[in-house]
Amino acid sequence: MGRLFGTDGARGVANTELTCETAIQIGRAAAMVLAEASHHKPLILIGKDTRVSSDMLEAAMVAGLTSVGADVQLLGVVPTPAVAYLVRKYKADAGVMISASHNPCEYNGIKLFNGEGFKLSDSLEEQIEAIVLDGAEQPPRPIGGDIGHVSTAKSAAEDYIRFVASTIDQSLFGMKVALDCANGSASYTAKKLFTTLGADVIMIHDQPDGVNINDKCGSTHMESLMETVKRFHCHLGLAFDGDADRCLAVDEKGELVDGDKIMAVFADQFMQEGTLKNDTVVVTVMSNLGFFRFCEEKGVKTVAAKVGDRYVLEQMLAGGHRLGGEQSGHIIFLDHNTTGDGQLTGAQLLNVLKKRGESLSKTASVMERYPQVMVNLRADSEQKKQFETDQKIRILVEEAEQKLGRDGRVLVRVSGTEPLVRVMVEGKDFDTINTLAVQLAKDIEARLV
DSSP: OOSSOBBTBEEEEBTTTBOHHHHHHHHHHHHHHHHHHHTSOOEEEEEEOSOHHHHHHHHHHHHHHHHTTOEEEEEEEOOHHHHHHHHHHTTOSEEEEEOOTTSOTTEEEEEEEETTSOBOOHHHHHHHHHHHHHOOSOOOOOOGGGSOOEEEOTTHHHHHHHHHHTTOOSOOTTOEEEEEOTTSGGGGTHHHHHHHTTOEEEEESOOOOSSOTTSSOGGGOOHHHHHHHHHTTOSEEEEEOTTSOOEEEEOTTSOEEOHHHHHHHHHHHHHHHTOSGGGEEEEETTSOHHHHHHHHHHTOEEEEEOSSHHHHHHHHHHHTOOEEEOTTSOEEETTTOSSOOHHHHHHHHHHHHHHHTOOHHHHHTTSOOOOEEEEEEEOOHHHHHHHHHOHHHHHHHHHHHHHHGGGEEEEEEEOSSSSEEEEEEEESOHHHHHHHHHHHHHHHHHHOO
């Protein structure tokens, strides 16, 4: 993690941790760095989610970017993957998404994309950090006509909807799907997208008011979607997060189908079709042990990246792989888009089910999910540093792993987006791993003083 940017952009409580002043400085520094890289006056797109603070931070980013001479095109409320796609379509030099993804409304964030739709490299983020935090360089202050111009892309959401729809090769007529939009960006696109594809949709949590984003809804709170699927006898349900770069599913029985199971469905389908590039899926170290067992049985190769979709993407690009993702529902289809795309994932999942003529519960049964227990420990920046260097913690983790053997594993890591240390224990027997996770968390917490 950098000093300003975590694994998914700059993020914090809006107006106290992520202030307008910081956003202006990020805008000025980003425009300067991007102008140097492109050797011309840059065009930068800005999208946002539905948080009440997004308008405030958008205005600050506009001020920062235009004050250094960059032109800005406003996309309005769109999903994060729409920014990644539209940067390429509109031939912009960079894109900005103002969102804190799955976090509560008081948080917000700034994600930056390059002209190819990929999140900025660590090296470019470090240059921006050096300008903002260290004053390494002073951004220029143009005057008169050299100040940047601001325009609005009126068809941004519609252009993104057409793009996702174009990735499906058949009608979804006859399929009934419940859509949980998390009162976020998908509220502006999901209904039109899936009805355009021919599906019958039931909408929930699609009435954003600025503060209800991710509030007991979306991909972090699946209960209401589970009830909706059963109540309306849907074929399945899809849940997005606040900026719609994640997708989790619910089968026709109301059971959760997480990102690992979704990737198993795609890997199985693509292997049958002979279209899984390199016979490989890129996942993270957090992926369920059951996913790795499934891959062993099916002859699918796996690459395990660090947690964070940017690291999944790095491994995909390095190895020439086309499918990757996270248990949390960030699924990347590099044949279609350059970042996790919740609505694209949902559309592709419906496409597979329509081809097979199967229920989601049957299709997803290709993978057995091992029980997994997660305990989150509060940890400030100093405690995170302590965690990284404490040898006693390493010994505690190794001792826990030895108790589980091949039928389980332990993963303890620092969160890149929240003030947490996450303790995850996985294995075949829930009682065993639950006891082990709770005790290990207590032991680690005692070390973090």
